[in-house]
Amino acid sequence: MAKLPKRSEDYSGWYNELVKSADLAENSAVRGCMVIKPYGYSIWEKMQQELDRRFKETGHSNAYFPLFIPKSYLSKEASHVEGFAKECAVVTHYRLKNSPDGKGVIVDPDAKLEEELIVRPTSETIIWNTYKNWVQSYRDLPILVNQWANVVRWEMRTRLFLRTAEFLWQEGHTAHATQQEAEAEAQQMLEVYADFAENIMALPVLKGVKTPNERFAGAIDTYCIEALMQDGKALQAGTSHFLGQNFAKAFDVKFTAKDNKLDFVWGTSWGVSTRLMGALIMAHSDDEGLVLPPNLAPIQVVIVPIYKTEEQLNAISEKVNGWKKELIKQGISVKFDNRDTQSPGWKFAEYELKGVPIRIAIGPRDLENNTCEVARRDTKEKFSVNGDEIVQLIPELLKKIQDTIYQKALSFKNQNTIEVNSWEEFKKAIDTKGGFISAHWDGTSETEEKIKEETKATIRCIPLNNKQEAGKCIFTGNPSKERVIFALNY
RNA sequence: CGGGGUGUAGCGUAGCCCGGUAUCGCGCUUGGUUUGGGACCAAGAGGUCGUAGGUUCGAAUCCUGCCACCCCGACCA
Structure with missing residues (x-):
């Protein structure tokens, strides 16, 4: 396995290599689009679970809106169209046919769409067009909807996770009867993001509001959480927008208030994307590979047996399977890597590259002494632990690692x-x-x-x-x- | 989209200047010995040299277009 470039010598090379060699993602046959590999995707799934739970806890429901947006919708909010027009993918035809020369297929010129469709760069327009039909009275408000989706922004220069032409995200879109309520919603979701970043990703963030220059096209206020990467560059980890009545006016979404007056509804939108994967990688990892906070690690504990004979492996397995059962009962994800095809040393390096928070090694000497060797990925500390105490120790250690990673990132942020x-x-x-x-x-x-x-x-x-x-x-x-x-x- | 660079086996590379169908390492397969930090020995398999053209008796090598990736710029709610 190739060694990673050092962060101090080639930061972006380090990042690119790490994403690939840790099996998170790779470039695809389509320019600017990535393949998220199973290991990387399982981290994203953990992020999704945590975020989704928080969205539900704050009263939101998931829904799904179309991938395609009629071109005319995009032009209804002036600054919005200006923000996105330059990076939209456009669907113009709906059929292929066999090429006359017999080689492959061509776009059928007779199958031109009457109105071209835009592949969503974000869904405000199609959603507000829909909300128009959902809202008549203040009794229909608020609407608190989120969707998990892919979006496309035709970027010129792409990097895995950080900026890709297609990416995965969630976008919340809410509609409210009052300005205060919408503003409170935008701020509440910013808090949700900050809480998620700090407690789950172990990523300290700076909460703030964007200047007009950096604001979302179509918003009155854009709130953001900003994180600091190890190379001293900032990364916007999430945004939440107070949209005022901009989209309501553009799509004519009105409601009758208690006092029988007709008014436009107030809106918010908020999102985080697979870019968070980039933030996670760049905030914590080191020259040996990924460092994952336990709360997001697909494998939290890996157990590597060291043995010469089959009897030894059997004895180790018996002990390990007991631990594993107890740990799984506590909701901890454990992998017992008893493959005979790789050496222990190889496995050590591999799981370090992949950022597994805790590694347990157990061999014949440990069997004799009823011990095992526990290694922390974050601090690289190793120590011997009594076999009877391991099941109790692991959950505590996972918490400690989560906290250590956060504290390290926090002191880096403070120092910088x-x-x-x-x-x-x-x-x-x-x-x-x-x-x-x-x-x-x-x-x-x-x-x-x-x-x-x-x-x-x-x-x-x-x-x-x-x-x-x-x-x-x-x-x-x-x-x-x-x-x-x-x-x-x- | 502009400037520069790269593209040779799954991965990393030599060869390119000076044309004669390809080097080495890792990985892979098989057998054996191994296993407490990326094991060792032996024997094997694997290549339209990114792609499409051109020049030539002959192209990985020279020329042109295209594609992808990397770096720099422009762009990036």
């Missing part, structure tokens, strides 16, 4: 969040270690654009509950009332 007060300091910070850079900004899009042109850094967000503090914009020197967070980003 810095305040700067001058343009020189700002440029130096961007050029050296990156990170979240807290700086004063005069509040104008022009300044934001110029800073981006000169340094590639963008405003990731204005933190929620931001401290109000008078200062001077690092670029223009104009007065500023608060600091915002700049970073290079994915």
Whole structure:
């Protein structure tokens, strides 16, 4: 098995190789589209389960809307169409026929669609067009719907998980009778995402609101969680939008309120995607491979037997099967890798590459002493444990590992969040270690654009509950009332 | 979509400048010895040299188009 490039020498090469060699995903025959392999997909499934549970707990139901959107729908909300027009895949025909030259098939020119269909880049338009029929009275509100789906955005430059032409996500779309309720919903879902990121992904995030430049096309406010990767670049891990009445107006979604007045409904939308896989990988993993938080690891504990004779293997198996049964009873996923085709050393390296949080090795010496060797993936610590205590120890250790991974990421984030007060300091910070850079900004899009042109850094967000503090914009020197967070980003 | 690079067995590569149908390692198969950090020995199998054309007696090698991937830019709610 090829060795990974070192993070310190070739970060993006490390990421690309890791995604492939850990069996998470690979490129497909279709440009920009990936194949998510079983091991990678099972991590995504765990994310889905956790998120889905949280969505249900906050009152949402799943539904499904079409992959195809009539072209005309997209043009109904002006800024929305502008945001997506350049990256839409378009269906123009509905039939193929045999090529006249006998070689393969061609698009049948007689089968042209009357109205072309867009492959959804996001579903606001088709959903709001549908909501129009669902809403008459305040009694029909709120509508709290989520869908798990694939979307297509025809990206020029793609990277596995981080930016692909097709990706998987969930998109929540809600409709409310009042502005306050919709705003509260958008903020609530941001909290759901932050809670998920921190407790399940072990990923500390910065909650904030986007500047107009970075806002979702069609939203009044875009909230986001931003995470910091090990190379000092930020990654937007989730967004939640307060849509105001923009889509209701575009699709004429009105309701009669208690006071018999007709009004447009208020909307939100929110989503996270398979991009979270990229965040997970880049936040925690090391030069030996993936480091998975136990809450998302498809295999939480792997047990590797070391033996010479069949009798030894039988004795080990008997012991291990007892442990396994007890651990599974506690909801822990355990793999006993008793394959005879690979050596123990090979297996050790393999499970490190795949990020399995705990490895237990047990051999003849352990049998004699009633012990086993436990190894942590996150700290690489190894220690001997009494065989009678292992079943009790594992769940505690999994919790400890989850926490250690989170704390490590948190201290990295804290150490790489810095305040700067001058343009020189700002440029130096961007050029050296990156990170979240807290700086004063005069509040104008022009300044934001110029800073981006000169340094590639963008405003990731204005933190929620931001401290109000008078200062001077690092670029223009104009007065500023608060600091915002700049970073290079994915 | 622009600039640069790469594409040779499942993976990683040599050969390309200077044309004569392909090197090495890992992996794979079989047999044997092994097994506490990616085991060893032996014998094997596996290649339209990304793809389509062109030049040539002859192309992995030279030329052109196309495709994919990587890096840089543009783009990225």
